[in-house]
Amino acid sequence: MARSITMQVARYRPDREAEPTMQSYDVPLRKDWAILDGLNHIKDELDGTLSYRWSCRMGICGSCGMTVNGEPKLTCATFLTDYAPGPVRVEPLRNFPVVRDLVVDIGDFMAKLSVVQPWIIRKDEETPDGEYLQTPAELEDYKQFSMCINCMLCYSACPIYGLNEHFLGPAAIALAQRYNLDSRDQGSADRMDALSASTGVWDCTYVGECSTACPKNVDPAGAIQRYKLTAATETLKSFLMPRGGR
Amino acid sequence: MSDTTATSHVGNQPRPYRRRVPILWWVRRRSYLLFVAREVSSVFVAWFVVFLLLLVRAVLSGEDAYRRFLDWTANPFVLALNVVALLFVLLHAVTWFNLAPQAMVVKVRGRRLPPVLIAAAHFGAWAVVSAVVAWIVLG
Amino acid sequence: MPKQRIAPILWLLFSAGGIVAALMIPVLLALFGVLFPLELVAPPDHAHLLAVIRHPLTRLVLFGTCVLALFHWAHRFKYTLYDGLQLKGLHTAINTFAYGGALLGSAVAAYLLLLLPA
Incomplete structure (x- = not known):
């Protein structure tokens, strides 16, 4: 096996250039090295000016998402050897403004997360003395959607978000469903306005790439389709029983 | 909400770089191309409705009209159109049933x-x- | 953010049309569009087909197929132009064409399948 691999890394220094350029680095090709280890090698040994985000190195923090050979990937969970003999192209996440090099502006996603009120909403007057109890079956209903690590790979994979930045997007809708389907939650009516707005679920045309890109098998595409059915049923009900319910 | 993010974080520095989505964004990736092909299948669904209504009209108009309709379907252009339409409609059916359990x-x-x-x-x-x-x- | 009243209904029509189109169209198009013209299968005679089409249940099923399939087309076609060709700026013209076409086709289907044979 070759002892090194070429990494083509996107550079963008807003003080120096108008648009990103690619810069090549040769890094050791070790079988236990992920793309992120290659970037760390560049930063430590070859070029200290390279900027990128990372933290846990174990697929939990969701910080190190980038575009690797055109695909949205967690760079800590994507191995250099899978791209041998190379070169391997590392670019920032698509569909987000690039702040510098491989760092994108995640402000839009952060704003969207809070729009769907991703916390347990209770209508009771008083807080109970103990916990809200839940059966394993009730846990199973939403558990899949609770695995999201906010890495934004789904936004990067979604062409609809790329075309329309106002679209609420995969992770935010999946997270809304995580609480809507939680037996302890009573806030699905509060989330409905954001979800069924023109920028909510109806913008999605089920490309399905969000679920393909998701490193945690959250299946946002499935969550969105299921919510469409829920919202459509609610609308029908409100037509049939204008006074009843919401 | 996202308009405000364009200038955040960077202070006096130039704006963050925004990549424009090319018009034909779906030709460069197999999965996107398949998605667009699936969406285009709807045009052939509409064509089928026209074709079906022509058939119904021919049958209701009598035996001669029905015979003329059958001859028309054997026209190479009509036949080629229907072969293509059938392929797209099959793509629609297979993708629809495959995605159904997800939703x-x-x-x-x-x-x-x-x-x-x-x-x-x-x-x-x-x-x-x-x-x-x-x-x-x-x- | 305006709450959508019409979008869910149009989506339900799209979905129903998607199922109906997937179930009904391949077999009918394969028979009348490909197998009969290629003479791989002999087409039914006129009297038989007329009897089938005159049956109230057939007329209802075919009418439902036409209407739902047309609304399925309208929805997908609209989004194909919006996203595939980035023509969202023309949404008024696109909506008029798509849903106007679906309504017009439904009217023709109603005339041919519900009024004429009765």
Whole structure:
């Protein structure tokens, strides 16, 4: 096996250039090295000016998402050897403004997360003395959607978000469903306005790439389709029983 | 909400770089191309409705009109159009039934049915409907 | 953010049309569009087909197929132009064409399948 691999890394220094350029680095090709280890090698040994985000190195923090050979990937969970003999192209996440090099502006996603009120909403007057109890079956209903690590790979994979930045997007809708389907939650009516707005679920045309890109098998595409059915049923009900319910 | 993010974080420095989505964004990736092909299948669904209504009108107009309709369908251009339409409609059917279990959660006695079973049920229904329709048409 | 009243209904029509189109169209198009013209299968005679089409249940099923399939087309076609060709700026013209076409086609289907044979 070759002892090194070429990494083509996107550079963008807003003080120096108008648009990103690619810069090549040769890094050791070790079988236990992920793309992120290659970037760390560049930063430590070859070029200290390279900027990128990372933290846990174990697929939990969701910080190190980038575009690797055109695909949205967690760079800590994507191995250099899978791209041998190379070169391997590392670019920032698509569909987000690039702040510098491989760092994108995640402000839009952060704003969207809070729009769907991703916390347990209770209508009771008083807080109970103990916990809200839940059966394993009730846990199973939403558990899949609770695995999201906010890495934004789904936004990067979604062409609809790329075309329309106002679209609420995969992770935010999946997270809304995580609480809507939680037996302890009573806030699905509060989330409905954001979800069924023109920028909510109806913008999605089920490309399905969000679920393909998701490193945690959250299946946002499935969550969105299921919510469409829920919202459509609610609308029908409100037509049939204008006074009843919401 | 996102308009404000364009200038955040960077202070006096130039704006963050925004990549424009090319008009033909879907040609460069297989999965996007397949998605657009799936969406385009709807045009052939509409064509089929036109074709079906022409058939119905011909049959209701009498035996001669029906014969003329059959001759027209053998025209190479019409035949080629229908072969292409059939391929797109098949793409629609297969993708539709494959995606159905992702959007549908069916529970039996509190347990979620495995997605494979839901897809299989859809394909089974497709086979039955097709057989019944063919049997009725062919008599 | 305006709450959508019409979008869910149009989506339900799209979905129903998607199922109906997937179930009904391949077999009918394969028979009348490909197998009969290629003479791989002999087409039914006129009297038989007329009897089938005159049956109230057939007329209802075919009418439902036409209407739902047309609304399925309208929805997908609209989004194909919006996203595939980035023509969202023309949404008024696109909506008029798509849903106007679906309504017009439904009217023709109603005339041919519900009024004429009765």
